[in-house]
């Protein structure tokens with residue numbers, strides 16, 4: 226699949242934003258260290274900015290955005306529609322939560338916690354739907370797996386956790402308990418991503434033989450029937466150099482998971498300042514950006530079989 | 538009703554006439570125009586509902602060229618419809634034809650990702666998704682002669698490789714063709730249950746090649762001259 230920048234930015238930014246919001250509510254619920262007014266408000270704001278910027282950029286890949294408002298109407302069958310509905314429902318609860326927090330001056334309140342938990346569940350549903358948009362496609366075997374929504378959720382939470390630690394430190398806290406959580410999430414996210422990379426190596430699913438119905442002999446493409454590129458070759462024909470793909474995977478693990486996790490361990494042990502926390506957050510987001518690029522670049526749509534690929 | 542096409546791979550000669558007539562009819566049809574991008578430029582491209590590809594099956598000397606026309610299969614389990622968030626894509630209950638409402642589509646491309654058969658193409662000019670309508674604006678038009686109430690591609694095909702009809706009726710010509718000639722669906726393992734079916738080439742006697750004589754001197758000279766002369 227052609228990796229579109231707007232979709233990569235959308236999934237990384239909004240994933241981190243929802244992750245940040247979810248962990249913020251959770252940490253506040255358990256009265257974790259460092260969740261003072263400054264941390265709460267800055268985390269809420271940063272989460273909303275990331276989410277909104279992501280959602281906005283996702284509309285840039287629409288060819289006919291004037292009909293985008295219709296996208297909420299097929300909630301019953303379409304994960305894309307569900308994502309949109311959950312994303313919009315999240316806003317009033319998130320804003321109300323932050324408003325109550327400000328009005329109540331960060332005191333414990335059952336109503337505030339209840340609204341926070343609702344916002345958390347909607348954020349969870351949104352990120353899960355984002356993953357399912359890809360996972361439900363039978364046409365792309367690299368995506369059609371439960372690992373896809375798992376990756377989206379875990380990576381969103383992990384990057385959100387790194388951002389939360391950064392904000393806690395900026396607001397004068399130590400953040401060791403949240404750092405422990407974020408580090409654990411980074412570890413689990415990294416392991417599931419590794420499982421995913423091994424899993425997609427096994428070639429399964431349709432071949433050029435089942436695509437054409439000639440299963441008793443070798444099938445080769447003689448001619449695609451068109452002289453210039455088509456919508457299909459533009460959208461699905463993208464193929465990256467396999468060596469590049471492999472070396473980018475090292476980058477994903479080093480920058481996306483390993484370095485941020487090391488930093489979280491350092492914070493847990495009581496070391497590090499907010500400057501290095503910022504560095505860790507940028508490093509994690511960059512690494513996850515590469516991960517998302519790979520997610521698209523490695524996906525091979527079955528229509529490529531009709532254009533001569535023997536397997537996807 | 539379950540309307541669809543049967544395509545006979547035994548007789549398709551790969552002339553692309555069906556694709557051209559499809560383009561001609563549908564560019565002024567319900568989902569028209571089928572926009573062309575730089576039609577007089579170096580790399581002319583554009584929207585087509587029907588594309589013909591060419592394959593070689595088997596290894597020489599037991600090989601065969603197969604011409605392979607493909608358009609929307611009007612699948613029974615049409616995931617392209619399920620994934621559409623706007624409701625622009627829909628499947629008609631009465632005859633199973635899958636259509637796109639051009640006034641509702643937001644051009645997100647999601648349905649084209651869900652289609653295994655490459656049937657959907659985005660029109661970059663209008664920003665909407667387009668695909669085969671099974672000539673919905675022909676097959677029910679009572680002002681046309683009954684013989685003309687068929688998709689344009691079916692009427693045009695000079696080899697009679699294309700047939701249109703109702704698969705729900707076991708006595709329709711298309712159902713009979715599928716039964717008698719072992720018609721099959723493409724990529725059945727994905728579970729889309731496409732309505733369109735393909736008839737495999739008939740088994741024929743192999744043409745002996747051992748006794749074919751080598752080229753005579755005069756033929757070699759003529760071939761060489763033909764290559765040397767710039768046309």
Ligand code: SF4
Nearest residue numbers: 609610611612617652
């Ligand atoms: S061929 Fe593609 S566009 Fe047509 S109904 Fe099937 S999935 Fe949908």
Ligand code: SF4
Nearest residue numbers: 621642643645646648
């Ligand atoms: S491109 Fe149009 S028809 Fe296709 S899924 Fe998007 S809104 Fe629906």
